[in-house]
Amino acid sequence: MTTTAARVPGPAGLPLLGSMLDLKRDSLGTFLAARREHGDVVRLTAGPPGLRAELYAVFSAEGAQQVLATDAANFRKDNAFYQEVRESFGNGLLTSQDADYLRQRRLVQPLFTRRRVDGYADAVTTETASMLAAWRGAPSRTVDVVGEMTGLTLRAVARILFGTDVESAVAVVERCFPVIGDYVLRRGYSPVNVPRDWPTPGNRRAAAATDELYAVCDRIIEKRRAEGDAANGDDLLTLLAAAHSEEDGSFDAAEIRDQVLIFLLAGHETTATSLGFALHLLARHPEQQERARAEAASVLAGRVPGAADLDLLPYLTKVLKETMRLYPAGPVIGRRAVAATEIGGHTVPAGADVLVAPWVTHRHPRYWEEPERFDPERFTPERDKERPRYAWFPFGGGPRACIGQHFSMLESVLALAMILGEYELTAKxxxxxxxxxITLRAAGPARCVLRPVS
Structure with a gap:
């Protein structure tokens, strides 16, 4: 029997603020507790009277599939958070909707075929080799693996995007992204914001960082477009500038910048999370680490890996999948309901802010035995078939699934194989x-001690 929206269960929270303080202090823990105490569809309220927000959280695999896939047209990226991302990072694939999104997807899709993405492997291994060389020359053998992987994935995606202009882009991105990201996050979850053009200190800092980031992208884009056919490059920026179809035309300079910014945002922080936590988990689980190293050594025999090796490294792939189960880079995915929709026997009202939460669904005891335990063997083909499709969805799903998921897996597996070939790791x-x-991030160090493999 379908319940009314008013009867969707949820925590009472505080009389004046609802669950606002709990969500601010530990949103992921609050969602886990909400599922445990109230079920798979939960209503949370947050904020003082007059500014109170309602949030409908959907935690089952079946509910996630409904929101992201089967009823995807009814759940749009119209919430305040996506609007803030859109205003700071542009209207690229992550944030665009409707005809804009479909046109962008058609133009960009040929650049993300498996064959094309496999061609980016050299950039990944070049940057990984450079990082390993720096580790060999460092006085300390203790590294923060999440921080190191953030640097690695930024340089790799910048090399793929910008080619020979990688150096001029990396320093600006490292300086500006944290400022803009924190600004977006603060505004996206605030019930009231001052206009962006008011000269407050926060607005001015974010505007300066945005201007600097836009300027370096615009300069490189202008250079590519001026070179035209003479560029003859295969970096992603050159390919974006050349993308064309009779139906969709081409990207103008502003549209290219929007795509570049979204690729930089989504293409390095997410993979850095997966790689960094994979290393940390292996450092804490020496038996699984040694099995992963043995597989890499058997397949590669000391040579640099390539795209063709991805399918030959199934255990490393399982390690990455299990890491993305425990530490999904997008732990929460938000949407806004267009019309009232029944999910799991409850009615989610029209206009409601709705979220699905890989962080919670990936720990749901209905789908995962001992969900907090690190166990790459969960991802054998046989066990995959036993679970609902959306029991694991670190790349989202449905028509808005991440276009870069093959690249993320390729980058992660190749880099992990190279690192394990040189070092044993012990968690400090x-x-x-x-x-x-904007994505999941470490709130403290993930230090590991490196010992060269004999």
Whole structure:
């Protein structure tokens, strides 16, 4: 029997603020507790009277599939958070909708075929080799693996995007992205914001960072477009500038910049999370680490891996999938309901802010035995078939599934194989706290001691 929206269960929270303080202090823990105490469809309220927001959280695999796939047209990226991302990072594939999204997807899709993405493997292995060389020359053998992987994935995606202009882009992105990201996060979850053009200190800092980031992208784009056919390059920026179809035309300079910014945002922080936590988990689980190293050594025999090796490294792939189960880079995915929709026997009203949460669904005891335990063997083909499709969805799903998921897996597996070929890792920090920015991020160090493999 379908219940009314008013009867969707949820925590009472505080009389004046609802669950606002709990969500601000530990949103992921609050969602886990909400599922445990109230079920798979939960209504949370947050904020003072007059500014109170309602949030409908959907935690089952079946509910996630409904929101992201089967009823995807009814759940749009119209919430305040996506609007803030859109205003700061542009109207690229992550944030665009309707005809804009379909046109962009058609133009960009040929650049993300498996064959094309496999061609980016050299950029990944070049940057990984450079990082390993720096580790060999460092005085300390202790590294923060999440921080190191953030640097690695940024340089790799910048090399793929910008080619020979990688150096001029990386320094600006490293300086500006944290400022803009924190600004987006703060505004996206605030019940009231001052206009962006008011000269407050926060607005001015974010505007300066945005201007600097836009300027370096625009300069490189202008250079590529001026070179035209003479560029003859295969970096992603050159390919974006050349993308064309009779139906969709081409990207103008502003549209290219929007895509570049979204690729930079989504293409390095997410993979850095997966790689960094994979290394930390292996450092805490020496038996699984040695099995992963043995597989890499058997397949590669000391040579640099390539795209063709991805399918030959199934255990490393399982390690990455299990890492993305425990530490999904997008731990929460938000939408806004267009019309009232029944999910799991409850009615979610029209206009409601709705979220699905890989962080919670990936720990749901209905789908995962001992969900907090690190066990790559969960991802054998046989066990995959036993679970609902959306029991694991670190790349989202449905028509808005991440276009770069093959690249993320390729980059992660190749880099992991190279690192394990040179070093054994032992965790110095047994636990690493996390919080939610635009993506999942470590809230403390993930230090590991490196010992060269004999």
């Amino acid at each position: 920090d047994e636990t690493v706290p996390v919080d939610t920015g």
